[in-house]
Amino acid sequence: MTNTEKKGCIEAVNLCKLFPQAGRKPLEVLKDCSLTVEPGKLNVLIGTSGCGKSTLANILAGYDCPSSGEIMMDGKPLNGPGSDRLMVFQETALWPWMTVMENVIFGPTVRGEMSKKEAREEATRILELVGLQDFRDKYPAQLSGGMQRRAELARALINNPKVMIMDEPFRGLDDLTRELMQEYYLKIFEESHCTTLFITTELEEAIFLADRILIMTFLPGQIKKVIDVDLPRPRDYRVLTSKRYLEIKGETLECLLEEGRKCFGDECNIANSMVDEFRRQANDVCDR
Amino acid sequence: MGKSDTIKENRGNETSIRRQPSVAVQLKRKLLNRTSLNGTVAILGFFVLWHLLVVMQAPFMKHIPTPVTVSKTFFILVQKKLFWVSLWFSTKRVFYGFVAAQVLGIPLGLAMGWSRKFKDLTFPVFEVLRPIPPLAWVPVSILYWPTNELSIAFITFIGAFFTIVLNVLRGVASIDKELYRSALSLGAKPQHIFWKIILPSSIPSIATGMMVGIGITWNVVIAAEMIAGDKGIGRLTWEGYLAGDTPTIIVGMITIGFAGWISSAAVKIISDKMMPWRRLF
Numbered sequence: 265m266t267n268t269e270k271k272g273c274i275e276a277v278n279l280c281k282l283f284p285q286a287g288r289k290p291l292e293v294l295k296d297c298s299l300t301v302e303p304g305k306l307n308v309l310i311g312t313s314g315c316g317k318s319t320l321a322n323i324l325a326g327y328d329c330p331s332s333g334e335i336m337m338d339g340k341p342l343n344g345p346g347s348d349r350l351m352v353f354q355e356t357a358l359w360p361w362m363t364v365m366e367n368v369i370f371g372p373t374v375r376g377e378m379s380k381k382e383a384r385e386e387a388t389r390i391l392e393l394v395g396l397q398d399f400r401d402k403y404p405a406q407l408s409g410g411m412q413r414r415a416e417l418a419r420a421l422i423n424n425p426k427v428m429i430m431d432e433p434f435r436g437l438d439d440l441t442r443e444l445m446q447e448y449y450l451k452i453f454e455e456s457h458c459t460t461l462f463i464t465t466e467l468e469e470a471i472f473l474a475d476r477i478l479i480m481t482f483l484p485g486q487i488k489k490v491i492d493v494d495l496p497r498p499r500d501y502r503v504l505t506s507k508r509y510l511e512i513k514g515e516t517l518e519c520l521l522e523e524g525r526k527c528f529g530d531e532c533n534i535a536n537s538m539v540d541e542f543r544r545q546a547n548d549v550c551d552r
Numbered sequence: 553m554g555k556s557d558t559i560k561e562n563r564g565n566e567t568s569i570r571r572q573p574s575v576a577v578q579l580k581r582k583l584l585n586r587t588s589l590n591g592t593v594a595i596l597g598f599f600v601l602w603h604l605l606v607v608m609q610a611p612f613m614k615h616i617p618t619p620v621t622v623s624k625t626f627f628i629l630v631q632k633k634l635f636w637v638s639l640w641f642s643t644k645r646v647f648y649g650f651v652a653a654q655v656l657g658i659p660l661g662l663a664m665g666w667s668r669k670f671k672d673l674t675f676p677v678f679e680v681l682r683p684i685p686p687l688a689w690v691p692v693s694i695l696y697w698p699t700n701e702l703s704i705a706f707i708t709f710i711g712a713f714f715t716i717v718l719n720v721l722r723g724v725a726s727i728d729k730e731l732y733r734s735a736l737s738l739g740a741k742p743q744h745i746f747w748k749i750i751l752p753s754s755i756p757s758i759a760t761g762m763m764v765g766i767g768i769t770w771n772v773v774i775a776a777e778m779i780a781g782d783k784g785i786g787r788l789t790w791e792g793y794l795a796g797d798t799p800t801i802i803v804g805m806i807t808i809g810f811a812g813w814i815s816s817a818a819v820k821i822i823s824d825k826m827m828p829w830r831r832l833f
Contacts, residue, residue, distance in 0.1 A: 353734070
């Protein structure tokens with residue numbers, strides 16, 4: 265799947281998005297929001313809930329139009345959805361009337377890129393990658409939540425997209441399944457290095473997965489800070505106790521909490537003491 | 553790794569749970585479960601209560617025959633050709649009307665849900681015709697259709713038609729946006745969207761429309777036969793009334809009840825077959 269020619273660099277410049285509200289002035293969800301989704305990297309977008317992450321994702325995927333601003337992919341302007349930018353949704357969007365196999369081969373067969381037979385072979389390979397080879401003839405309702413997410417991942421991966429946009433794909437899974445999914449996902453990413461914009465609210469998930477973390481401000485949404493995560497790959501859970509991890513966590517948390525205070529009000533002592541706690545932890549590891 | 557082991561274990565369990573039992577076992581489970589036993593008790597209880605009320609001469613029950621008299625009449629009737637011919641005619645009329653309603657109604661509903669323009673053009677007319685009760689169509693139907701059979705089948709058609717169209721239309725309208733979006737972003741063209749997304753996602757609504765529709769067609773066919781028909785269970789019941797033969801009336805009523813019930817069960821089987829993804833557990 266590794267394809268050196270495949271790029272998929274998305275640049276968004278000064279995006280604005282207004283939502284009309286009855287009887288009030290429109291809600292400014294995005295304001296002069298500029299970001300770059302760097303090719304071949306796992307870009308994680310993190311922000312407090314309700315800060316406009318999904319709105320941004322929908323705009324980048326082409327489902328929604330910005331009120332103003334420009335989006336370019338590899339230097340060309342984008343309009344409308346396309347199979348070069350695939351989105352994995354918060355809630356599962358597998359078609360319940362198709363088996364896992366039928367769901368996965370849908371993309372390549374409707375575009376006429378592969379014959380049914382070729383698509384089935386490719387799908388078998390990808391289902392093995394996500395660990396669903398024994399479930400290809402089941403209907404989505406017969407799978408557990410984690411399996412559904414993996415099936416959805418397979419349905420996107422078979423199209424070999426330039427960019428994957430994943431909107432909180434592991435939300436609503438229990439902790440253990442979530443950890444398993446993160447490991448699975450990292451393995452797939454580290455093999456394919458497909459440009460990804462991964463959206464989450466979970467700090468640990470963000471740092472564990474990311475090459476770059478883009479932190480979003482609370483309404484109106486902008487990119488507040490970009491943090492490069494230079495933890496070595498391939499990663500596993502040992503990374504979570506490294507000193508560098510805790511440093512990055514402290515830095516990200518501080519930035520996020522500034523935004524959190526905006527929506528909770530200024531008196532947020534608990535938040536402040538949490539940041540201090542993380543700094544102390546980081547120093548402890550330093551000393552050891 | 554420990555984690556992948558857990559997954560394999562899960563797999564083993566899930567496949568073993570869903571092994572299909574043999575046909576005999578399935579049938580036994582179906583017939584001898586708590587629900588069907590309770591159902592049998594309820595039906596028997598109904599007949600016992602009816603008998604007691606008549607025997608004790610409860611108010612308003614003076615002209616009602618006992619279940620015993622009714623069953624005697626029933627056994628005489630089932631030996632006559634007339635009974636079976638009547639049942640056959642009613643069933644035929646229900647079947648033709650019902651099938652025609654599905655054949656015309658499902659595509660119409662889909663088209664109305666698919667194209668905004670088509671809906672804007674057709675829905676107003678549809679909404680004006682819909683409240684007209686099927687029986688109000690009887691006179692014009694008799695005048696218009698060349699044969700009696702056609703006019704009664706037309707009236708049953710009217711009964712089921714509006715329900716199915718409305719259900720399909722609502723089914724298409726309520727399709728999950730993300731199911732639609734993900735197909736679009738995977739490069740599906742309009743024909744794929746229609747055949748692979750819109751049509752299958754509206755099957756549950758089609759099934760609901762069919763269930764409601766089959767009930768309405770039985771209601772309508774009996775009434776239409778009483779007004780306009782010769783032959784048919786409705787006619788048989790009506791003639792029982794004209795002859796002052798109460799047991800025949802009640803036999804007619806019960807026959808209609810059972811015929812409707814069997815038809816609904818048949819429609820249920822068909823609609824389950826249309827939705828293999830719905831009967832998984």
